[in-house]
Amino acid sequence: MAVENTSNILIIGAGTWGCSIALELARRGHTGIKVLDGSPFPSAISAGNDLNKITEEANEPSENDSDETYFWNRITQIAMQAWTHDPLFAPFYHETGFIMAAPADLVPLNSKEDFHKTMPEGVLQGNFPGWHGFWKQRGAGWVYASGAMKALYGEARRLGVQFVTGELEGKVEELILTSGHDAVLGARTSDSVIHTACKTILAAGANSINLLDFKKQLRPTAWTLAHVPLSAEEAQLYRNLPVLYGVDRGFFIEPDIERHEMKICDEHPGYINLVIDSNGDTHSVPFARRQIPKEAETRMRRLLSETTPQFSGRKFSFARICWDADTVDRMFLIDKHPVLENLVVAVGGSGNGFMACPAIGILVVDNLEEAGQIEERVRKMMRWRPETSVHRDWWDAQGRCGADGKVIDFRDVEEWTSI
Structure with a gap:
């Protein structure tokens, strides 16, 4: 076996979180950073390699908040600070507003006419049967996901981060442990090269379960998306639309201005x-x-x-399944491994990973540097916590709606599209 020179820090996974971590490390002056991924960048299977993702501001964290509420308010606050002010992130954020069921201090929507008025005339032509919700006009919208990923990658490389990608050179087959199995020395890739490092960060999303026993803390869960092709004239009409999200139906976001495609997702507890x-x-x-x-x-x-019937019969131009990793409580899992020294795990996006992308690098590097920057309440919610999954119900919908409110087994799928 060939052995490469030791890196200071090895990151497994060049997706949204891996790139965010690499960038934050480089921005803080760390050197000798290497990122491994089995797919060329940007990976076709990365959840972040997408047209767009929803993002929304949160309230200021309060000491009176529950731990869960405090956690999400703080994470969202950190992330939105970057999406709105960091010169690298801000160009990709579109504050178009957000329509969904929400607290009653927002603009109420109770009829098809109410919904139609949220967008330019002729966009929403559906009857919205049974739909009720609210319109948040500021502090929410969407992020150009794949563009942000490419910017993270490009800036990290400019700052000296080394990316090794591809089915042989970048695909990690196993973690390399000490003889006593009490510390991680690095990883072996498919070309039999051993990449050693002082610290290893596992941030490979749903595929992380192939490299480490997470004690049932992670459940890879998949969702479904498709693209509706539009004409250039339609794409212009549909610009700057608020995100339309039905909690038991799905959502769509304004079309991509270059390819004139509108992403649509159906809402369900996952496959x-x-x-x-x-x-x-x-x-x-x-x-x-x-x-x-x-x-x-x-x-x-x-x-x-129900919303835009003018498109209901139009052929989709693209479709795929999109994986994430659910923790039992849908809180992130960002912590040092309790047994294996030199290993940090950064997984468990639980459907919220991209919105929090700018915060992830900060949280992981704070954890790695042990400088005490992470608030104890935040650290507690992200800790390694196998006790939560001792009797895990793999079929738990975890508060998600749609598709009869049930997690769906891919083994029961009888027919796939031919897109």
């Missing part, structure tokens, strides 16, 4: 791919597919028929 390993343990194992179940397409067309 899982359960397998039983040789030890008899159950896991959800991610896989890549640039198609979606036909049932997901049916749900998307229902969303369109």
Whole structure:
């Protein structure tokens, strides 16, 4: 086996979180940073390699908040500071507003006419049967996801971060441990090269379960998305739209101005791919597919028929499943491993990972540097916590709606699209 020179810090995963971590390390003056990923950048299976993601401001954290509320308010505050003020992040944030069910101090929407008035005439033509919600006109919108990812990657490289990607050179097959199995020395890639490092950060999203026993703390869960092609004239008409999100239907965001495609997602508690390993343990194992179940397409067309029926019969130009990793409580898992020295885990996006992207690098590097910058209440919510998953219900919808409110088994999918 060939052995490479030791890096100071090795990051496994060049997705949204991996790039955010690499950038923050480099900005703070760390050197010898290497990032490994099994796919060329940007990865076709990375959840962040997407047209857009929803983002929204939160309240100022209060000592009277519950721990969960305090955590999300603080994380969102850190992230939105970057999305609105950091010169690298800010160009990708679009403050178009956000329409969904929300607290009653916002603009109420109770009829199809109410919904129609939120967008230019002719955009929303549906009857919105049974829809009720609210319109948040400021402090919310969307982020150009793949553009932000590429900016993170480019700036990290400019600051000296080394990216090693590809099915051989970048794909990690295993973590390299000491003989006593009490510390991580680095990782071995598919070309049999050992990449050693003083510190290793595992940030490979849903695929992280292939490299480490998370004691059932992670459940890789997949959602479904598609693109609706528009004409240049339609794309111009649909610019600067507020995000429209139905908690049991799905959402769409204004179209991509270059390719004239509008992303649409159906809302559901997620798909899982359960397998039983040789030890008899159950896991959800991610896989890549640039198609979606036909049932997901049916749900998307229902969303369109109720909101923009002019598009309900239009052929999709693109579709894929998109994986994330759910923790039991949907809080992030960012912590030093309790047994394996020199290993930090940064996983468990739980459907909120991209919005928090700018905060992730800060949180991980604060953890790595041990300088005490992380508030104790925030640290507590992100800790390594296998006690929460002892009797994990793999079918827990975790508060999500749509598709009868049930987690869906990929093994039950009878037909896929041919997009």
